[in-house]
Amino acid sequence: MGDWEFLQKLLDQVQEHSTVIGKIWLTVLFIFRILILGLAGESVWGDEQSDFVCNTKQPGCTNVCYDKAFPISHIRYWVLQFLFVSTPTLIYLGHVVYLSRKEEKLKKQESELRAVHSKDPKIEQALAALEKKMSKIYMTESGRLKIRGALMWTYITSVICKSIFEAGFLVGQWYLYGFSMVPRYVCKRDPCPHQVDCFISRPTEKSIFIIFMLVMGLISLILNLLELFHLCCKSLLSNIKKVSGPAALSQDTFVDDMVSSPYAPKHYPFLPMAESHAPSYQTYNKLSSEQNWANYRNEESLALGTGSRPLSDPYPPQPAEASAPEEKPGSRPGSSASKKQYV
Structure with a gap:
């Protein structure tokens, strides 16, 4: 079937820059599709042509009937499917590597310019241009790229392409072979002299394997659609926050201006809780x-x-510390x- 280690190493790097649903999709692709196909596929489909027997001795009749029954081998068809489905993910990985290298290059240029310690306007303009370019590359605190901006659109495009390839190969498999393997195949094709019956080895086992691969393909397609919906909602929410951000900021500024008025605070000494009640x-x-x-x-x-x-004096003289007398009629x-x- 070929060596899948190189493809697995590349797709492992994609997991570091994928969503949760994308990581589940990669797990399904590795364990339930590539691994199962590598371990059991060849043992099930290894005798596909050798055990394809027709009830005729006409030379070349068996070969042409096999070619008509199996335009492409199931194993090769699934390998081709995995390569097509993985290609958009590898393109996304290339974009991630490009942005990572670009970010490292910009940081190096910035450190070189800051090491000059000069107030030259040209250097300040170059630093401002570098900071503007670096602001378009979203990084986390751990140094990994965030799925935002241009990287977000690349990721969404890759998911759309994966969904199209998955659906296309599922439809193609149904069109070529159906969802089961019949034990007898009727062939009528030159150079066969008449209608010939051909027989397929282990049809039930092959039918179970076909159904399993179809179910895994449907699960991968559903995961791609869920991830596409998640990414669209995330992108929509981020755009709404960008639009509503300046409006909320202006509203908060208006409220602050209303609260901090330029007039001096007024005192009401006759209120019960006023501080100047006793002197008044x-x-x-x-x-x-x-x-x-x-x-x-x-x-x-x-x-x-x-x-x-x-x-008579109703108000006899009192000491200065004495309190004021009560008012009499x-x-x-x-x-x-x-x-x-x-x-």
Whole structure:
């Protein structure tokens, strides 16, 4: 069947730069298709032509009937299928290697320019151009390439090509052989003198092997379609984030401008939780006490002018540390002495 080690080494490198579904597809390709075909394929199909027997002794009749029954051997058909299906993946691997080498080359040029330690405008322009080129190559923290930008489109194209090849070879196998192997094949072709019956060895075993390879091909096709759907959704979400990113940034800037207004903060001292509540209350008590003393002196002078008995001092002198006295009804302008004076 040939040596598959070189192809397996190449496809192993693809696993490092594939999605989870892509890694599952490679596992199915290696273990359930290439490995099974290499171990059991030749033993099952090795006697395909030698045990193909027809009920005639006409020279050349058996060969032409075998050619008509099997236009291409199943083993060679599946090998050709694996090569076609793996080719888009190898092209994607070539793009990965190209970007990796390009990124290393740009880093080397950047380190050489930064080692100059010069403020030449040409060097700064060259550094800016290198940084612009490196920004188009998306790398992870571990140094591996991210599936973004041009690499994303290469990966999507490779998955589409794999899906087309898988579907095409499945249809071709159904068209050439069907889904089972019949034990008797009827042939009518020159140089056979008449209709000839030809017999195939181990048809049931071969039919089981054909069905197994068809099922593996269908699973690979479904995995390719799922991966294509996953990549399209991922690309769509990234584009939506790019479009909505500047709008959200401008909205946040507008909110920040509204919150940080240029006006000084206002104080409300009469609110219960205000810090300046106590000083305002003390100022209010001081003004009220001075007004009461003024009213008392006014009433006393009016009483002396009319010859009545002077009023007793309702506010005896108090020490300076004492708190302000409570307001009494006699200290107001509506007292009895003021009423008599006005009468």
